Amino acid sequence: MNSDPNKLSHIDEHGQANMVDISNKQTTQRTASAEGFVSVSRDVIAQIQHNQVAKGDVFSVARIAGIQASKNCANLIPLCHPLLLSKIQIDFEIDEQQSQVRIVCICKLNGSTGVEMEALTGVSVAALTLFDMCKAVDPSMVIHSICVLEKQGGKSGVYRRSA
Numbered sequence: 001m002n003s004d005p006n007k008l009s010h011i012d013e014h015g016q017a018n019m020v021d022i023s024n025k026q027t028t029q030r031t032a033s034a035e036g037f038v039s040v041s042r043d044v045i046a047q048i049q050h051n052q053v054a055k056g057d058v059f060s061v062a063r064i065a066g067i068q069a070s071k072n073c074a075n076l077i078p079l080c081h082p083l084l085l086s087k088i089q090i091d092f093e094i095d096e097q098q099s100q101v102r103i104v105c106i107c108k109l110n111g112s113t114g115v116e117m118e119a120l121t122g123v124s125v126a127a128l129t130l131f132d133m134c135k136a137v138d139p140s141m142v143i144h145s146i147c148v149l150e151k152q153g154g155k156s157g158v159y160r161r162s163a
Contacts, residue, residue, distance in 0.1 A: 025113065028110070028111075030113075030115050037103070053134060058130055066126030066129070084109060090123075103126045
């Protein structure tokens with residue numbers, strides 16, 4: 001385990017990529033939440049609100065895609081540990097003022113490593129799915145501001161992103 005807080009934990013003494021050994025870390029309840037945004041046209045917002053997107057129910061499909069992505073994070077991000085997640089929640093909020101959709105993913109487990117990568121992956125793939133389903137209406141959509149909002153559990157305690 002890395003005792004120097006300024007040293008990257010995924011790099012060994014030879015500068016090579018290395019999966020962190022978590023076998024001696026304490027098992028605790030861990031949660032993380034992440035958010036991201038998709039800026040869209042007013043037409044996209046209207047079609048989502050009235051379930052008129054040609055490919056179907058955007059939020060239902062994007063929610064399932066985000067959940068699947070969170071569950072498969074270790075298959076996508078090379079040095080992430082495979083985790084037995086106990087909860088994945090994906091929520092969407094339409095912000096008509098800013099003409100955007102906010103996506104929030106919450107992941108939980110009892111384990112020995114954090115779940116922020118799983119939350120970030122869930123948000124990212126939900127955003128990509130929303131983009132895919134709506135690109136015929138608005139190919140200029142922008143996915144942005146993906147970040148960790150909060151994480152809890154383990155020895156580092158609670159992290160909350162400041163507003």
